[in-house]
Amino acid sequence: MTRYSKQTRILVAVDCIIFGFDGELLKLLLIQRGFEPEKNKWSLMGGFIEPNEGPEEAASRILKQLTGLEGVYMEQMDVFGEPKRDPIERTISITYFAFIDINKYEQQLSEEYHAEWFPLKKTPKLIFDHEAMVEMAKEKLKYKAALHPILFELLPEKFTIPQIQTLYENVYDTILDKRNFSRKLLSTGLLIRQNEKDKENSKKGAYFYRLDSSIYKDKFQAFLNFIPNPQALNS
Amino acid sequence: MTRYSKQTRILVAVDCIIFGFDGELLKLLLIQRGFEPEKNKWSLMGGFIEPNEGPEEAASRILKQLTGLEGVYMEQMDVFGEPKRDPIERTISITYFAFIDINKYEQQLSEEYHAEWFPLKKTPKLIFDHEAMVEMAKEKLKYKAALHPILFELLPEKFTIPQIQTLYENVYDTILDKRNFSRKLLSTGLLIRQNEKDKENSKKGAYFYRLDSSIYKDKFQAFLNFIPNPQALNS
DNA sequence: ACAAAAGTGTTGCTCATACACCCATGT
């Protein structure tokens, strides 16, 4: 016995919802699709799974091909498998969301792959069901970030507290109290203050911090309650 | 253009991790696989996706075929896609976990499909990577149930507070304070007390409750913190 | 000197925990 007979084989793709943060706005990385159908329309980064790779590997490979980055934070999201979602041929898509430090490669990308960052609130029309994927990713992002320190994956190695706060305010489309926010953040023990200050964004200058990576690993699965009254977020 | 050329098509299956609760122990529903390879070995309920159904539909269909039940609570878990996970032919498996009120069909199942309930702590060896799937499902169950009232899906329409407590104690392998637990539970407003009592499990008898379904829907996504200090659970 | 943003301090209140007692009933 070498095959399961009588069963249907299906194309399997991965699609990546890639978030980035430039210090001011939360953004989404999109590309112009390079092949038919829907060629040149905006699309998530994706591709088909190849014979000898698992889905995570495929997602990493595609991410590397299109951004040159490796070791990016990535998480499996959901499978989109409606039989008619791709008009050409049935394709099941496994989605991943990924976080990228936007500074690490902002320059190199546009040239080679027609990739572009879009503010989350000003995304263009997307092909197939990619908009539903983005919506789900936004929800999942809100959900996870309320409990776990994943948003740090969007920041450079050194960052300031006002920066993180802006990021959270972006994700939840809300305004947070800086006093309570910084206290909560510091109380996690995740942050190590540096001596330098960021003088670019204010006159006084804000201290740089970096993550304590051992504590970060420990607390990654803990429930940290970064956001006050998260139940109110569903309204 | 009618097909994507040069791409590999792959078998796609769904596998269901089905939990049940008999009032005393949390259990897992397993079947003896009906075909080669690994015929007659214990396995999760699964099957291949057919041409005109989405993954959720496939999972529902398989669940119905094997248990006769419809409208079961089900949630997509993770995709298992290692190229070599199935020795016969590459198969990607989309996993679902499902909750069943064990009383609703305990009788009818064993006969037709060689299905059997196993206490979670005494599960047999499973085929392929099914044990990893079960492990992940247990983790996800713990995670979700700490925040959302999903465990009610395991209970019959009418249940008592001591029953729910036993269920939570099973899931988290811990002992909870009954006074704090019942207060927390009642404070959600999810429960409506009935006049009847369950006289089977104690002399005094415990009040039956049923879910307030409108509040249940509202609060399903809320963070309810059923479990004290959930961070300690990872130890 | 003034504006703009960073940083720190205090207080009241809510909620979670820890813990003790009474109640109803079958034997």
Place this chain on the structure above:
DNA sequence: ACATGGGTGTATGAGCAACACTTTTGT
């Protein structure tokens, strides 16, 4: 009458949210 499990009450402390002021520095 007593053992068993069900149900209610209270006090303490930790943590969260609301709010005000001082500090630094570029212009």
